[in-house]
Amino acid sequence: MAIEMPRIGLGTYTDDDQEGRYDAVKTALDVGYRHVDTAQVYENEEYVGRGIADSPVERDDVFLATKTVHNTVPESTDLVRDAIEGCLERLGVDSVDLCYVHWPVGVYEAEPVLTTYQEAYDDGLIDNIGVSNFTPEHLEEAREILDAPIAAHQFEMHPLLPQEELRADAREHDYWAVAYSPLAQGAVADVDPVVDAAEAHDASPYQVALAWLLSKENVAAVPRATGRDHIADNFAARDLELSDDELAAIDAVEERERCIDFDWAPWN
Numbered sequence: 001m002a003i004e005m006p007r008i009g010l011g012t013y014t015d016d017d018q019e020g021r022y023d024a025v026k027t028a029l030d031v032g033y034r035h036v037d038t039a040q041v042y043e044n045e046e047y048v049g050r051g052i053a054d055s056p057v058e059r060d061d062v063f064l065a066t067k068t069v070h071n072t073v074p075e076s077t078d079l080v081r082d083a084i085e086g087c088l089e090r091l092g093v094d095s096v097d098l099c100y101v102h103w104p105v106g107v108y109e110a111e112p113v114l115t116t117y118q119e120a121y122d123d124g125l126i127d128n129i130g131v132s133n134f135t136p137e138h139l140e141e142a143r144e145i146l147d148a149p150i151a152a153h154q155f156e157m158h159p160l161l162p163q164e165e166l167r168a169d170a171r172e173h174d175y176w177a178v179a180y181s182p183l184a185q186g187a188v189a190d191v192d193p194v195v196d197a198a199e200a201h202d203a204s205p206y207q208v209a210l211a212w213l214l215s216k217e218n219v220a221a222v223p224r225a226t227g228r229d230h231i232a233d234n235f236a237a238r239d240l241e242l243s244d245d246e247l248a249a250i251d252a253v254e255e256r257e258r259c260i261d262f263d264w265a266p267w268n
Helices: 020-031 047-055 077-091 110-122 136-146 164-173 182-190 192-201 205-215 228-239 244-251
Strands: 035-037 062-066 098-101 128-131 151-154 177-180 219-221
Touching: 020 047, 020 062, 020 098, 020 228, 035 047, 035 182, 047 077, 077 110, 098 110, 098 151, 098 228, 110 128, 110 136, 128 136, 136 151, 136 164, 151 164, 151 219, 164 177, 164 228, 182 192, 182 205, 205 219, 205 228
Parallel strands: 035 062, 062 098, 098 128, 128 151, 151 177, 177 219
Antiparallel strands: none
């Protein structure tokens, strides 16, 4: 694998209580997380950064990822460098371990955006370049433009949306496939093979869904959570080993559900 990344991270997206991300981050680091994921559009980078700074865990021990270039921010490709620097300022850091292009839509133009990311990488502002919500075609285009390798691709992935094609691309080109909404916003708790495995292991369905993801090559996950119990429950998935039969039963689920499906998304 091109880079080291803790395979379970804390997702910090929320549509309310942005200040609550401060406590969530501190709690997650206390539980044992060493990977925190945020984004410019989440409007909580300040609280995420303070949570890391106020934790006894050393900054160098935390894999910190953020995202910019959304369908609404920045307003122009000319402002991409400002957007990256703004993320660092709000987080209170000199650099981030990973910075994703959040969406290849809206203001996104491959050449100027990716060239700016490359320059920020060359200047030491971002240690690794990632992309998010890209199609295979976008990924191929990005590889042609970037000198640095794509370190990670973040997209929705869970037992109801296994994303075989995108996972195959990650294996072929040796980068991380990072699952957001890895619990399908709770819907995995209604998937029979997930529930069966949870009962067999005295685990939660959410632990099973995450363990299923972690059984896949080149896959990490960033489930969002707030309370300590939920944060700890997700983290415990690292120690849950599903049997081959249990994994095969989840692989065989035919139902498909996409939680994040904007009309403007690149797959529509």
